[in-house]
Amino acid sequence: MSDPIADLIAAEGLPADYAEVVENHWKPLATRIARMPASRAPLVVGINGAQGSGKSTLCKFLEVLLAKRQIRAVTLSLDDLYLTKAERQQLADEVHPLFATRGVPGTHAIGMGLAILEDMLAGRALTMPRFDKSRDDRAEAGEQVTGPVDVLLLEGWCVGARPQEAEALVEPINDLERDEDPGGLWRGLVNHWLAGDYARLFDQIDLLVMLKVDGFEAVARNRALQEAKLAAANPDAPGLMDATALTRFCAHYERLTRHMLDEMPARADVVIPIGPDQRPTAPTN
Template sequence: MSDPVADLIEAEGLPESYREVVEQHWEPLATRIARLPASRAPLVIGINGAQGSGKSTLCKFLEVLLARRRIRAVTLSLDDLYLTRAERLQLAEEVHPLFATRGVPGTHAVAMGLGIIEDMLAGRALDLPRFDKATDDRAAEGTRITGPVDVLLLEGWCVGAKPQDAAALAEPINPLEREEDPDGIWRSLVNHWLSEDYARLFDQIDLLVMLKVANFDAVRRNRALQEQKLRAANPDAPNVMDEAALERFLAHYERLTRHMLAEMPDRADVVIEIGPDQNPLPPAKD
């Protein structure tokens, strides 16, 4: 009989030793999700983690592990809710040029995410959107979902984030903010949207899981590896970034990433420390 976990390890190109990660971390998390009171369907599990922390991989294993328990889980990435390239360019022209770059609050179709949850709660068939990072635009076709969904895995780099205090926005934290947002308009709008539209989406979360990297330098390393893989898979893609472009791209994420690393561990329901190899650190011994 086929072993879905072994099949997934092979499909993801992971070493056989990754089974230990599954047993030590993902199995207990799947058990905890399975034991949550089924007050509604789907339950929404928020998976937060900086770029390269392993959110997508975790969700794939949770789908398999929950299926073993006869629980149907479906993954929705916050990335797949990005506004189209044309919509972001319009936002950049009418509001602030920095909104041309995907990623921060304000560049997602949050209403679409809320509509997806509403459709799932009502048991309606729906299409999950998909975003193509190689072309920097929403894919023409989504993924059709029919039938009841027990668990929605909502994953994304800023899932569950809370806004900063207004006073914290005064000083720029990197050259991008200093040179391209000297008056703080962009970062203030990001913070505002985080307290409004995004708060309504994140209020749907029943359990918040944080994959916590050590610091922002780890984000740089992990995101560079992601870009290398994207370049290898799509060598002719027009929007694959070189080192300078990647550094500028990450600067858009820096403020909120540092904020989440500082404040989210104290309120997340589950915090899993991620090591430099992008795998969870071994559980602490009693």
């Protein structure tokens, strides 16, 4: 009889000793989720973490671990809620050029996420959108979900983020902001939207889990590994980035990433430090 955990480790191309990570970290987290009192279904678990921190991998293992307890978990990535490339270009043309790049609040169809949660709460069949990063656009086909869902795993780099104080927005944080957003319009709108519909979605979270990297410097390194995987899977994809483009891309995320690393650990329900090898470095609390 096959072991679903071993099968998933193999399918993800992870080393055999990753079973220790599952046993010591992901299994205790799954147990905590399973033991949470459910006043509604689905229970919403937010998984926050900078690019390359292992959010999607964690969610895959949580789905399997919870299934062993007859608990059905479904994952919705904030990435899958990105506006289409055409919609982002329209936003860039009409509001600010930096909104052409996916990532920051304002570049997601948050209303779609709220509608998905509403459908799940009502037990209705629905289609989960999917985003194709290799094309930098929403995939044509989504994923059909039918039947009751017990746990919704909502994962994303800025899941659970809170807006900054207005005075924190005054000074640019990097060259991108200084050169391409000198008046602060872009970062001000990002902050404004984060306090609006994004807050409505994040307020639905019952348990907030943070995969905490050492600092923003780890983001560029981990994101480069993600890009290499995309290139290996589809070397001719039009959405792939070279080193220069990747550096500029990550600069869009810097302000909010640093803000979350500073303030979120004090309020997240679970904080899991992530080391340079993209594995947890301390027991899961």
